[in-house]
Amino acid sequence: MNETLDKTNMTLRDRLKAFVDAFGLPRLIIAAFLLMLYIAAPIVGAGFWMQISNTINRFSWNAVMVLAMVPMIHSGCGLNFGLPLGIISGLLGATLSIELGFTGPLSFLMAILIATPFAIVLGALYGWLLNKIKGGEMMIATYVGFSSVSFMCMMWLLLPYHSPTMVWGFSGKGLRTTISLEGFYDKVLANFLQINIGSLSIPTGTLLFFAVLAFGMWAFLHTKTGTAMTAVGSNPTFAKAAGVNVDKMRMLSVVLSTWLAAIGILVYEQGFGFIQLYMAPFYMALPAVSAILIGGASVNKASIANVIIGTFLFQGIVTMTPTVMNNMIHMDMSEVIRVVASQGMILYALTRKTEATK
């Protein structure tokens, strides 16, 4: 009763301030900036529908990797800067599937199947490590990601791959830096039920695939295990008192995150059309981290809506800035804007006072 009274008594300015506080100033700036880009796009002559379909396309490539952030945030392990570890499992799945001679849509399915055990084993090791160093997860996660990527750089050269589509032509060994997926799973999801209206094209299959995973994640978070995981994240002492095995829950969240990262990179590859090896996964965690933060998540709170909004805003900025800025001021400052916006968002989230991860 009192509350409603208070609300009516609030002036517009107070309400605006409360809204800004709840939403976060940087997030608001980014959303406003993107809106401005969309308004400016037709004016400067950069086909509006073309831009929209570009954004949706890139959304569909990246959304699963952003979704991978959710479980670890829920269990209180913080932002998963160790995403490259999961990406490596995905890459192993992709390359092995091709090496074993699978082609077409089947190769995508096999890639997922082969990547899964890698993701579970690596994720379990990674989760075990993170349980040993509670409180310092994010920094160590970053460096676990870096070490694993640089370790795999050696492995891509040394592992006995033979498929002629993947190895260097002249020496006959060592994988190439980029491998074309033509004839394998290039756009298998995107072409499924694709909708084309004029210059607008929507990769329905990829969006559906993401929707299934996102729904699965949402449903999982509402099961008994899922709520226990959230309890571990919001209050580990309470969760322990309630009889939840904290370490096991954290481990499960890390495995889940690693597996989703593996699936995420496969989805990204099918959209992009190439497998990128060696140093390519190095900085892939940062865009995913900033995307979920832009979507309204914090270091210890995230929802599926955050994933969708965040990926859309982030990928919108990535696709829109180069074309619009180029047409507007004939200067491609997109790289700078992208870096400042995404890293600024991470900084903002890290400096918020949160009670968890202590």
Add this chain to the structure above:
Amino acid sequence: MKNKITAGKILSFVRDNSVPLMFVLICAVCIPISGFSWGYLINEIVTRMGRNIFLILALLIPIMSGMGLNFGMTLGAMAGEIALILVSDWQIWGIPGVVLAMIISIPISVLLGAFCGKILNMAKGREMITSYIISFFMNGIYQLIVLYMMGSIIPIKHFSIKLPRGYGIRNTVSLLNMRQCLDNLLAVRVSGVKIPVLTFLIIGVLCLFIVWFRKTKLGQDMRAVGQDMNVARDAGINVERTRIISIVMSTVLAGFGMVIYLQNMGNIATYSSHSQIGMFCIAALLVGGASVDKASIGNVFLGVILFHTMFIVAPKAGAEITGDSMIGEYFRVFVSYAVITVALIMYETKKRKHKSQNAQQLQLAQEEADKHE
């Protein structure tokens, strides 16, 4: 009995110095395989010592004040680069150029350091990841300034360093006219090994400064803050200010260090010189046996020698063993990251063990007190 004690001593020595010992082992295996002559190796290592030690010393002060490894030292490196770009546009070469670049870098470093310190104060308990992200964030701002504002807003005269489009700086800026001017002045040759005496003198002065600084009031304050922020605050120390000062000092020193580093290299890779510098310096320091909360000048020297020996011999040794030169390249990158990872893990586990020990002691004391009642 006596044997047991010495065995225990050896064991604990190995455990405490596992990272440097591992590197000694790697170097001992790789040096003969690589087939480099000792003269060449020593020459290279001495050069790299002169090039890197100043930069690594810049990391010591934030460790003292408990802020961990300062990944934000990249900010100082950026300041040094901006200063050098300006100086080379003004065509001031040689020693005066180097000195002027150092002077110009100071205000930029102070500004960036204060910014970094302010943000780190807002993110206590996760300084390292925050300083790491700050370095990325600032890299964006750096690009904005160097790629878009230099030449259009900040006057740049010479077309040798400007991009053809009229603004922005080229990918590489040549420092040919000040190349190794510090190193060559007073350089001494001892049986084929060039020793850059002046550079080492500067490093020596900085070492003395750090030793002296530890004993000053401010230095003591920093150590108190590093030990326990709350206790320090109760003792009347302005914790926030002390932490900002320590980051500013580190950034300014990193700026100087970068100028020394680049005058040795002889050119600036405008958009990439600074990006890896933090990682390599931190890795070298950790290889020397430092940890996140404890580092000495000795660690710096040992670290540079071991880390760079590995860096020189690994590609060649890798090529000899596997027949592929890239393996060695990747190997040394992997080792750099792995060392940092291992050091971070050891630090965190130690911190947790300490915490639980404290809790246990507290519990014991509590039980004792209960008994007496």
